[in-house]
Amino acid sequence: MPATFFQSWWFQNLLTLGLLTGAALLAWRLSRREYWRNAFHEICRNRLAVISFIILCGYGAIAILDSVGWRRPLRHPETGEVARHPETGKVILDQGASALDYLLAPISAKREKTYSAPLAATDYTPTTAMSSTGQPQRVHAPLTYPRSHLFGTDRIGQDVFCQACKSIRTGIIIGLLTTILAVPFALVFGTAAGYYGGWIDDATQYVCAVLSSIPTVLFIAAFMIIFGQGLPQLALAMGIASWTGLCRLLRGETIRLRETDFVLAAKAMGVPSWRIILRHIVPNVLHLILITTVIRFSSEVLAEAAFTYLGIGVGADTMSWGAMINDARTELTREPIIWWKLAAAFTFMVGLVLPANLFGDAVRDALDPRLR
């Protein structure tokens, strides 16, 4: 498979579809057990959790819309005719854009020249114009598209609302992918260390101690300096820095489960160890994984903003709330003040993190009442 396949829309669409199918499959498998059905009903009883979940689904839908895309045929700007290759006659396709881009196109196409306030009709800075009496005066010229930008425009005239919408995918990927990347390692090493004990346990404890004692920011900084900036690199770095916590949690739970009746019975019946781990221990630690994923989601989204400020976040080509806040810093010092970029990033971020926190609390209370 050529390397360009991994950068194509085919790959990204397949990946998104695969993730969605995997999540649906997991939900279906879990629904067959009473424990998870009970937890689901308990969450549904909590009105705040249901509202939070609906808001999170809204954000998720926008992120999914931003993850699938396709290329459209290039059209001649004036005649609208489809462009064809001069020799082969094949239709030439453009770079392509995500479904969200196509949806937001009516808004994002309306570009101004520079800053403009939310829902404003006139320019941000006054220009000199001749009045009716022939006197030069400073007026605010009318905008090309008055009252059409919900959160105003930034320095190059792009709509801020569209930028914030594009950042949703970045935030959700950082929040979810980090823990999802950490789960396989934490699961394998945690359950093995807890079940087998002995030198496997000592080795895993040593690796966890070493990795967790490296300060997180410095590890991620070192990682980004070496492997370059970007969304997958940041998710990988944060995943590596965070899997030790989950590993310790799973190890503790495995040690507790090792002594339960059903595991002892399986051992007595001669079931091989790996099968015991797979069929008895792993399903019983899934709730810890889910709780950890949901609880850590919000802190990781917030951390991304801090990392982008420190210069070790996602690259400049990826839209993210951290980048928006970073830009907003200098804009706040202008006179008159430009507050809308910070306000947009703040609103969208709180709109994601607050429901995530509330929903995470409900999930934790439903799945593990001991931790209440």
Place this chain on the structure above:
Amino acid sequence: MTHYLLRRLLYLIPTLLGVNLIVFLLFFLVNSPDDMARQALGDKASTPENVERWKEAHGYHYPLFVNRDEAGVARLTETIFFRKSLALFWGDFGRSDMTLEPLGAEIRQRIAPSLCLTTPIFLVTLLTNILVAMLAASRRASRIDLAIQLACVLLMSVSSLIFIIGGQYLFAKTLRIVPVSGFLPGADMAKFLLLPIGIGVLGGLGSGIRLYRTFFLEEIGKDYVRTARAKGLPEANVLFRHVLKNAMIPILANVPMQILMLFMGNLLLESFFSIPGLGGYTIMAINTQDFAIVRVMVFLGSVLYMAGLLLTDICYAAVDPRVRFQ
């Protein structure tokens, strides 16, 4: 007890060695000293002689792990790994990659401003967390409790960057109560540190109150509290003399770790408020890609973290008699 302590201290050494090795590999597997020299000199000046001279000036002209030109012990000691990474163990912090100034003196100088910032934050946060959590736990499910919980979730949902930027704009630029940023040693530092301390406390309140609330709730649910109340003890007595002491066990167990991490400074606050502490130093090192400083800060962070874990265990044993007699 001493047996346990000794074992833990001995365990410290291979862990720190592991940390050193991982950071060393992380830096030098991808970036060889030649690459570092070329990056520092720039494209035009990267002639082989200049590269060699840069490497010699910065101490990178040795091989990475094993020096085959030497004999005996020198085989292992005349290497970059020994001279740069292992040297950290006996306090030889080396020199900065960019400016060649000795790092030990610089770090010693920057500890004080960091501590001046993080210690008040820590003390105020701890005190506020304990008092508010106790209030929320003692009046569980009342309106005060729900209001406190809501406030905590709201505080937790806002990024610290927003607090800093908003705080700077509101208090420093608009109301002009405090200066925007900067630092002066001596008695003047109060006005410079007031805003960063306030913002630091605000950022740490949300999660701390929620965590301590669960500790207090667990204690208040126990039988002896019901007995004390039935005996007619005033509520303040029950809370402060009985519940607080027992709930402090998990709280105090985390305190040594937090105290030791105070030395590393608060990265974001020091950067935004231009406080010349270790946190700002780390950020400057990250921005200028000065690997020597990053190596030293990672090592220091690891030493403090491991010492914090050790002190936490000792504290647990000291505070909770049940642990001592295990």
